[in-house]
Amino acid sequence: MLRVENLSKTFHMHVGEEKSIPCLDSVSLSIEPGSMLAVIGPSGAGKSSLLKCIYGTYLPSSGHIYYNAKNGDVYDLANASLQDMRAFRASEIGYVSQFFHAIPRIAALDILSEPLINRGASASAARARAGDLMGMVGLPESLWGMYPSTFSGGEKQRLNIIYGIITKPRLLLLDEPTASLDPVSKASVLELIKELKSEGSAILGVFHDYASMQLVADYSYHIVTKKLEAVA
Amino acid sequence: MNQALTVNDLTVRYGNGCSYCRDISNPLDKNRCPHCKSVWAVRNISFELYPSEILGIVGESGSGKTTLLRSLYFDIPATSGAAYLSGYSDGLVDIMGVSSQQKRIIRNSLLGMVYQNPTQGLLMDYSSSGNVAQKLIAAGSRNVGSMQDRANELLEHMQIPLGRVKEPPKQFSGGMQQRVQISKAIANNPPVLLLDEVTTGLDLSVQAKVLDLIRSVQKKLNIAIIIVSHDLAVIRMLSDRTIVMLDGGIVEHGLTDQIMEDPQHWFTQTLVHSLI
Ligand SMILES: Nc1ncnc2c1ncn2[C@@H]1O[C@H](COP(=O)(O)OP(=O)(O)OP(=O)(O)O)[C@@H](O)[C@H]1O
Ligand SMILES: Nc1ncnc2c1ncn2[C@@H]1O[C@H](COP(=O)(O)OP(=O)(O)OP(=O)(O)O)[C@@H](O)[C@H]1O
Ligand SMILES: [Mg+2]
Ligand SMILES: [Mg+2]
Ligand SMILES: [Zn+2]
Numbered sequence: 001m002l003r004v005e006n007l008s009k010t011f012h013m014h015v016g017e018e019k020s021i022p023c024l025d026s027v028s029l030s031i032e033p034g035s036m037l038a039v040i041g042p043s044g045a046g047k048s049s050l051l052k053c054i055y056g057t058y059l060p061s062s063g064h065i066y067y068n069a070k071n072g073d074v075y076d077l078a079n080a081s082l083q084d085m086r087a088f089r090a091s092e093i094g095y096v097s098q099f100f101h102a103i104p105r106i107a108a109l110d111i112l113s114e115p116l117i118n119r120g121a122s123a124s125a126a127r128a129r130a131g132d133l134m135g136m137v138g139l140p141e142s143l144w145g146m147y148p149s150t151f152s153g154g155e156k157q158r159l160n161i162i163y164g165i166i167t168k169p170r171l172l173l174l175d176e177p178t179a180s181l182d183p184v185s186k187a188s189v190l191e192l193i194k195e196l197k198s199e200g201s202a203i204l205g206v207f208h209d210y211a212s213m214q215l216v217a218d219y220s221y222h223i224v225t226k227k228l229e230a231v232a
Numbered sequence: 233m234n235q236a237l238t239v240n241d242l243t244v245r246y247g248n249g250c251s252y253c254r255d256i257s258n259p260l261d262k263n264r265c266p267h268c269k270s271v272w273a274v275r276n277i278s279f280e281l282y283p284s285e286i287l288g289i290v291g292e293s294g295s296g297k298t299t300l301l302r303s304l305y306f307d308i309p310a311t312s313g314a315a316y317l318s319g320y321s322d323g324l325v326d327i328m329g330v331s332s333q334q335k336r337i338i339r340n341s342l343l344g345m346v347y348q349n350p351t352q353g354l355l356m357d358y359s360s361s362g363n364v365a366q367k368l369i370a371a372g373s374r375n376v377g378s379m380q381d382r383a384n385e386l387l388e389h390m391q392i393p394l395g396r397v398k399e400p401p402k403q404f405s406g407g408m409q410q411r412v413q414i415s416k417a418i419a420n421n422p423p424v425l426l427l428d429e430v431t432t433g434l435d436l437s438v439q440a441k442v443l444d445l446i447r448s449v450q451k452k453l454n455i456a457i458i459i460v461s462h463d464l465a466v467i468r469m470l471s472d473r474t475i476v477m478l479d480g481g482i483v484e485h486g487l488t489d490q491i492m493e494d495p496q497h498w499f500t501q502t503l504v505h506s507l508i
């Protein structure tokens with residue numbers, strides 16, 4: 001589903017003093033449908049940057065990101081057109097960021113149902129599905145009609161994860177999905193990830209919590225000095 | 233052609249130009265010719281607007297954003313270049329080159345514009361509903377009754393109380409004036425909407441209301457929008473892609489999150505890190 005080859009990323013800052021910040025150095029990995037690859041590593045190792053390069057938020061400096069799209073063609077996301085990238089984001093590639101960006105002034109239930117409605121689901125079916133998922137991760141009904149900007153950190157994070165998986169993306173990029181969760185909600189989130197995987201999605205997840213990672217990942221790598229190494 | 237709008241090498245110059253500045257390889261003093269003092273407000277700009285997307289344009293003050301929108305709306309003649317609208321002759325005819333009568337038709341039925349300055353978009357002494365009806369008349373509507381109803385419906389949707397739609401815009405607050413402008417701009421369900429600094433100068437709660445309305449209009453009518461704004465938060469919230477302008481040209485364009493999080497050009501980096 002996804003094959004990353006020699007991906008490197010260096011940030012070039014032109015503001016103030018010119019400087020270059022090396023971030024990823026020749027990272028290669030591949031993920032099959034129905035499996036999860038996890039990356040673990042210390043703060044600042046480049047984990048989020050790896051996901052952002054794949055999602056197109058960061059522009060890779062060199063290397064290739066081959067993605068087998070639903071239409072059967074292979075695209076190099078490192079050089080894909082903006083129009084293709086937009087289409088993939090809309091219907092095939094999901095991304096759950098490390099930090100939740102609340103969409104202002106929209107109720108949680110509406111945020112979650114919108115992508116389903118955009119794909120042709122009826123409003124009632126979409127809301128029912130959104131409600132089910134929120135129930136599964138322990139977001140009480142009293143929150144469904146609220147604006148997420150009023151949620152706690154862990155509530156936001158669970159909402160964020162549901163938003164990422166509700167459309168069952170073929171490729172899901174997860175940045176620290178369990179970071180600030182209590183054990184019960186953590187377990188429910190891991191359950192959702194496993195379910196998505198069993199339905200054939202390929203998942204790339206970033207963790208700093210080794211135990212959670214081991215519960216869901218099929219393969220895992222450490223990021224060490226900007227390079228990947230297999231976890232023993 | 234499947235793009236809502238395609239712009240090719242569009243140039244808008246204020247002044248006559250001279251042999252020096254007509255040669256694109258000669259450097260200007262920002263956007264001004266050092267010899268003849270002509271201003272190259274928009275210089276060789278090309279971009280596409282995808283169907284049903286919101287495209288953001290940001291840039292330095294004076295970089296040509298308003299000029300670009302106003303030339304696409306035929307307020308200001310383009311000096312050179314071409315533009316194609318998918319709604320006009322299947323996008324096969326350059327709209328910059330058609331007759332002024334055709335331009336009027338395009339402007340009245342295929343485009344909507346919200347001006348940075350409401351006095352440019354509205355007759356300040358004329359009733360608000362009349363301002364909206366004006367756009368309907370321009371597009372050929374003749375039935376006064378249904379026109380009034382439609383104008384009232386649009387204004388009400390933009391949260392102008394029905395009891396006030398007869399009042400002239402000059403009696404309204406800035407946010408209300410912008411909402412009258414939006415009502416007018418979308419009156420004929422144009423497939424392409426041009427928004428110039430719609431939220432500038434409004435207080436935060438009014439800004440939020442205007443932004444929510446824009447978002448809901450885009451969803452409901454499934455139209456393509458170009459939104460020019462100084463406010464990166466507005467761009468981040470509304471637009472899928474972003475173009476960055478400097479001195480009449482495009483220095484960078486990309487997915488909005490990429491422009492905000494991994495800007496490549498020094499000017500975009502300065503803008504994003506707000507060090508200007
Ligand atoms: N947008 C950016 N511009 C400049 N440098 C960046 C940017 N994003 C990340 N970096 C740099 O790249 C390196 C890796 O950052 P990244 O966010 O990928 O780390 P991480 O492994 O996800 O860390 P954490 O566990 O703290 O989330 C850091 O040195 C960081 O400063
Ligand atoms: N009628 C005019 N005659 C001559 N020069 C003009 C005229 N209108 C605008 N200009 C110049 O053209 C350039 C572009 O102006 P424009 O209004 O398009 O900028 P802008 O990007 O919209 O700026 P702002 O962010 O301040 O609204 C500026 O240098 C401006 O001084
Ligand atoms: Mg990170
Ligand atoms: Mg302007
Ligand atoms: Zn000159």
